[in-house]
Amino acid sequence: MSDANVVIELVEGKAGRAAFVDTGRDFAAREPHWVPQLRSEQLELVNPEKNPFFGHAAHQLFLARRGGKPVGRISAHIDRLALELPREQGFGPGAGMFGYFDAEDETVAHALLKRAEEWLASQGMNRAIGPISMSIWEEPGLLVKGQDHDPMIMMGHHPAIYREWIESAGYSRTKTLLTYDLDVTSEFPPLIRRIVQSGQRNDRITLRPVDVSRWDEEVETILAILNDAWSNNWGFVPFTNAEIAYAGKKLKPIIHPDLNLIAELDGKPVAFMLTFPDMNDVLRKVDGKLFPFGWFHILRWLRKPRRMGMRVPLMGVLRELHNSRLASQLAFMMISQIRDVAVDKYETRRAEIGWILDDNQGMMAIADAIQSTINREYAIFEKSLIS
Structure with a gap:
């Protein structure tokens, strides 16, 4: 299926990136549960001069037009650090990616995917994986379950029909990412409370707020633990020093110390x-606008958020403690302490945990143990580029 009236343009320069971002915003605004994001932040994410992701990535943005009107967009990109990973961890040699996928209809969707695939193949890639927009640490996956409620901070939100269009272009699901919804006003089960109380009596364990x-x-410290704890996970790409500095700068304004904990064992952050x-x-x-007010x-x-939801995007325990009772105990202790603060101080009623990989049995067991339930599902798809 093709349409000669659909033209795929290369996106170049500041004006091109602005059109690319605005096209995505126009598509997102059609969704009932879309939440407008800051345009300046979205522009920065696709600007190679500002986002350190591009220090280890090659990319090309594309915009689809029909009759001069924007009708879709897509990115094609190659993370050189991802190419160095073992194939069994999802990426590895030959793994290119696509992201920032929006399309007016199936014809446009297929034209965009084909153009992204052609670019990736021209760069020597033999697989296309996505959508990943654009770093694995930004917005990975296509929302395939959970369109009926608003997304939380730093979560993608996509029409259900996109899944059908991607699959009809020859892609199959390679990984599922889950988020869990938790009613934080409810007490944890007795067993979990006993595990937490046991840890609180252990003089070797200290939980402290970030300083x-x-x-x-x-x-x-946090990202050193993360890089160690997640190093064997599917899709893991380590943070570079530049990305650590960038993440720190971006996250600091939304950090409340009592909601962010580091656990120490015998004085060592673990x-x-x-x-x-x-x-x-x-x-x-x-409405996602800084100005005028x-x-x-x-x-x-x-300064003083109240009665809002909370999201737990990242949690990690050093690999040396994996598969031990201490690892789950530390997780339950941190969840319990932050839950108490969120309810008592910030008047929070619900939280989300995720993303969690569908093969991360340890984290899924923890989520189940505290009686949270899956409320969103994101899919990452893959297609061979070898004919």
């Missing part, structure tokens, strides 16, 4: 848990 006065050091207030609450109110509402909200 924002030493923020750069704390970020390095685990962490990050929790972000759902900034989508305020972005919805200001959006900045004021956002700053006020950042």
Whole structure:
């Protein structure tokens, strides 16, 4: 199926990136549960001069037009660090990616995917994996379950029909990412409370809030644990030093120390848990705009967020403790302490945990044990480029 009226353009320069971002925003605004994001942040993510991801990645953006009107977009990109990973971890040699996928209809979708595949093949890639927009640490996966409620902070949101169009272009699912919904006002089961209480009596264990006065050091500590804890996970690509600095700068405004913990064993940091207030609450109110008064509402909200959801995007325990009772105990202790603070201080009623890989049995067991339930499902697809 093709349409001679669909033209795929290369996106170049500042004006091209602005058109690329605005096209995505126009598509997103059609969705009932879309939450407008800050346009300036979206522009920065696709700007090679500002996003350190491009320090180890090659890319090309494409815009589809029909009769001069934007009708879709896609990115094709190659993460050179991902190429160095073992094939069994998802990427590896020959693994190119696509992302930022939006399309007016199936014809446009197939034209965009074909163009991205051609670019990846021209760069020597033999597989296309996606959607991943654009780093694995940004917005991986296509939402295939959960379109009936608003996304939380840093979560993608896509029409259900995109799955059908991607699959009809010859892609098959290679990985599923899950998010879990938790009613934090409910007590944890008795067994979990006993595990937490046992850990609280263990003098070797200390839970401490992150120290924002030493923020750069704390970020390095957290990401060192993350790079170790997740190193065998599907799709894992280690953070570079530039990305660590960038992430620290971006995350600091939304960090409340009592919601972000580092666990120490005999004084050594061995685990962490990050929790972000759902900034989508305020972005919805200001329609994703800083001006003229959006900045004021956002700053006020950042200082004292109340009655909003919480998202746990990242948690990690050093590999040396994996498969031990201590690893799950530390996780339950951090979840319990942050839950108490979220309810008592921030008047939170619900939280989301994720993403969690569908083969991460340890984290899925923890999510089940605290009686959370799957509320969103993201799929990553793959296609061979070898004919």
